[in-house]
Amino acid sequence: MTADPFADPSAADPFAAHRGLLFTVAYEMLGSAADAEDVLQESWLRWSAADRAQVRDPRAYLVRIVTRQALNRLRTLSRRREEYVGEWLPEPLLTTPDVADDIVLAESVSMAMLTVLETLGPAERAVFVLREVFELPYGEIAAAVGKPAATVRQIARRAREHVAARRPRVEVSPAEQQAVVERFMAALGTGRLEDLMAVLAPDVVMIADGGGIAAAALTPVRGAELVAALLARAHGAADGFTAATVWLNGAPAGRIDVGGEPAALGLAVADGRVTRVYAVRNPRKLTRLDAPAELSREVG
Structure with a gap:
């Protein structure tokens, strides 16, 4: 994989400014840092070819690109994981203690939660992550996953019920x-x-x-x-x-x-x-x- 030209968060390009968000979206959808990085590279190629003058909200546009690329990869990975030897677990990430300050973020990237998310279908996982973790409006999620907003609401409800039945119930500080x-x-x-x-x-x-x-x-x-x-x-x-x-x-x-x-x-x-x-x-x-x-x- 080639180097990310926008890896410097101080750069003016919106891709660099939102890189942490984009990586987190991809990682939570895929459970793999390596695949998330590949998705970001593919997304940057599409961003670099986009007509920036036509992009009114770069953040929403970039999240949409990353979501679509992650969905494509997730469908491929789902087939590979059926042939995986033994148990499949998410790829662990070294993080700083301050991640725990954002309770929603810390829970959403926990090994326990990522293991639960693995039991969702690709569309359900994308909708759940974008709505419950990143609090995106249903309209933006609908554009990202390519489904009507009414359908996205139904998917979100099913995904919430699915996760609630399986997520860890005991919380500790x-x-x-x-x-x-x-x-x-x-x-x-x-x-x-x-x-x-x-x-x-x-x-x-x-x-x-x-x-x-x-x-x-x-x-x-x-x-x-x-x-x-x-x-x-x-x-x-x-x-x-x-x-x-x-x-x-x-x-x-x-x-x-x-x-x-x-x-x-x-x-x-x-x-x-x-x-x-x-x-x-x-x-x-x-x-x-x-x-x-x-x-x-x-x-x-």
């Missing part, structure tokens, strides 16, 4: 999340079963994504004993093992290195314990762990 994550990562660093069991909820679920490239459980692992045993075994099997707390997808999370190979751990927390572990080991999804991603809703 970033401070509580961080405290539990730090306890979990400290326990993981010891590799001792009793330490891990003390911070895992009895009904904890671990979902691992190796993509057929890295070793990972092909189905969810359920229960504190099994999850703790699996994590302890990973600790003991490696020549070198490190564990650290980082910010991923707008929340405190974990990064481990097992024998020089990284893994990202998204963690859901409730009642002082870890209730869900999203373990990404597929190396193709671990390229965004060194520099924080620029995320933006541009609302309000």
